[in-house]
Amino acid sequence: MREVFFYLFAxxxxxxxxxxxxxxxxxxxxxxxxxxxIALGAVYFTAxxxxxxxxxxxxxxxxxxxxxxxxLMTMDLKSFGKEPLRALSLAVGGAVSLVLFVSVxxxxxxxxxxxxxxxxxxxxxxxxxxxYRFLLPFEVISVLLLVATVGAVAVGRREE
Amino acid sequence: xxxxxxxxxxxVGLMLVAVPPITxxxxxxxxxxxxxPGPMVVGFHGILQPLADAVKLxxxxxxxxxxxxxxxxxxxxxxSVFAALLAASVVPIGFIQAVPMKSAxxxxxxxxxxSIYALILAGYSSNDKYSFLAGMRAAAQVLGxxxxxxxxxxxxxxxxxxxxxxxxxxxxSQHGWGILYQPIAFLLFLFVMAAEVGRPPxxxxxxxxxxxxGFHTEYSGMRFAAFFFGxxxxxxxxxxxxxxxxxxxxxGPFADKYPVLGVLYHLGKAAFFIFLTFWLRATFxxxxxxxxxxxxxxxxxxxxxxNLFVAAAEALLVG
Numbered sequence: 001m002r003e004v005f006f007y008l009f010a011x012x013x014x015x016x017x018x019x020x021x022x023x024x025x026x027x028x029x030x031x032x033x034x035x036x037x038i039a040l041g042a043v044y045f046t047a048x049x050x051x052x053x054x055x056x057x058x059x060x061x062x063x064x065x066x067x068x069x070x071x072l073m074t075m076d077l078k079s080f081g082k083e084p085l086r087a088l089s090l091a092v093g094g095a096v097s098l099v100l101f102v103s104v105x106x107x108x109x110x111x112x113x114x115x116x117x118x119x120x121x122x123x124x125x126x127x128x129x130x131x132y133r134f135l136l137p138f139e140v141i142s143v144l145l146l147v148a149t150v151g152a153v154a155v156g157r158r159e160e
Numbered sequence: 161x162x163x164x165x166x167x168x169x170x171x172v173g174l175m176l177v178a179v180p181p182i183t184x185x186x187x188x189x190x191x192x193x194x195x196x197p198g199p200m201v202v203g204f205h206g207i208l209q210p211l212a213d214a215v216k217l218x219x220x221x222x223x224x225x226x227x228x229x230x231x232x233x234x235x236x237x238x239x240s241v242f243a244a245l246l247a248a249s250v251v252p253i254g255f256i257q258a259v260p261m262k263s264a265x266x267x268x269x270x271x272x273x274x275s276i277y278a279l280i281l282a283g284y285s286s287n288d289k290y291s292f293l294a295g296m297r298a299a300a301q302v303l304g305x306x307x308x309x310x311x312x313x314x315x316x317x318x319x320x321x322x323x324x325x326x327x328x329x330x331x332x333s334q335h336g337w338g339i340l341y342q343p344i345a346f347l348l349f350l351f352v353m354a355a356e357v358g359r360p361p362x363x364x365x366x367x368x369x370x371x372x373x374g375f376h377t378e379y380s381g382m383r384f385a386a387f388f389f390g391x392x393x394x395x396x397x398x399x400x401x402x403x404x405x406x407x408x409x410x411x412g413p414f415a416d417k418y419p420v421l422g423v424l425y426h427l428g429k430a431a432f433f434i435f436l437t438f439w440l441r442a443t444f445x446x447x448x449x450x451x452x453x454x455x456x457x458x459x460x461x462x463x464x465x466x467n468l469f470v471a472a473a474e475a476l477l478v479g
Binding site for chain 1 (some may be wrong): 231261263266267269270273274276280281292296299300301302323466
């Protein structure tokens with residue numbers, strides 16, 4: 001039963017992701033992205049990682065896609081989608097995503113092959129490794145995010 | 161399993177059945193607070209008013225405006241009800257528990273975060289300036305209230321040490337109500353709750369004085385009613401959650417012996433918060449858009465973060 005739902009939501013997640021990059025209407029693309037994130041949250045649920053699944057929905061569904069849609073709605077959407085696709089960008093993008101896809105597939109198969117259950121259902125199982133074993137990488141990432149925020153403020157600031 | 165299904169049926173039924181009387185009570189309460197009688201014509205003191213409303217809404221012409229995005233336009237109202245009912249499904253009422261979940265509190269937050277898409281989509285798909293502006297307001301509002309809400313809830317969670325409502329109530333029956341330990345988180349949550357359900361003083365996405373009807377300007381009939389249902393179910397769910405988090409939920413005298421009493425306690429506490437939303441609506445004018453944003457980001461967010469330290473200290477002291 002669990003496997004059925006796992007593959008169902010995994011398929012939905014990928015399908016919506018494909019729609020989100022190919023759809024002509026940007027708002028609907030954003031919605032497809034949202035659906036993909038929620039389906040991914042459901043995938044976590046089926047793997048037994050309840051906490052990550054919910055946080056996935058809160059963070060990506062509740063905040064990030066809202067921000068995307070908000071930004072998109074302030075733009076002039078009529079001028080979108082008029083430019084034709086160029087073969088070169090298509091080829092480069094395709095090659096990069098193929099390499100990424102294969103490497104993720106390989107890593108997943110190599111290290112976690114065959115098992116659908118994750119050993120991290122609650123907040124504690126995530127917090128302990130994050131704040132003890134991997135504290136340094138965690139802090140480095142947060143500094144990186146701070147840099148991005150400060151950079152965005154510096155770029156967006158009006159000169160007096 | 162059977163128990164869970166029965167509980168699920170009870171909770172969904174309660175949510176759907178409770179909405180019409182609540183709309184009647186709201187109009188009555190608002191009326192009396194503003195020194196007018198409220199609905200009086202249909203039945204004794206207007207008690208059949210919800211029925212008349214239902215008949216009117218069902219038989220009203222269902223209009224889809226020209227140039228609207230048909231699919232999203234039809235999808236948005238149902239999304240509002242759907243998200244609210246999903247949130248309701250994990251909230252236990254006394255011993256009635258549909259979906260037991262370890263991270264139930266987070267799940268309610270996630271569903272309430274998702275429910276904002278109903279407003280954004282309705283605003284976008286209506287092909288109407290007012291609706292569109294309302295959708296943008298809804299998006300800005302959700303970004304504003306989500307952080308203070310999260311931090312207020314986290315303060316409570318640090319204190320109780322669990323996301324599970326059963327654990328939270330058990331903690332409170334041992335140590336006393338959460339409001340005694342976390343009055344700031346309680347007030348923050350009440351404040352933010354008004355923004356979350358889009359009620360005055362934070363009903364900016366509706367804003368009937370500036371935006372006609374806001375996101376539901378173009379809706380009529382049952383689609384319009386679906387937004388109503390979503391909003392009121394959200395109010396009920398969040399009232400249940402507040403009384404669980406800060407007022408001890410279903411704990412109370414003799415609740416251990418007679419579980420039914422616990423259900424009544426819980427519903428009674430929730431009813432007070434539902435009344436509070438009517439009260440707020442009767443009392444406060446709407447905030448301006450910039451006022452709302454500065455309240456959320458400049459006042460509530462710092463307070464809620466500072467409150468986390470208080471909660472951590474209390475958790476160390478009380479254990």
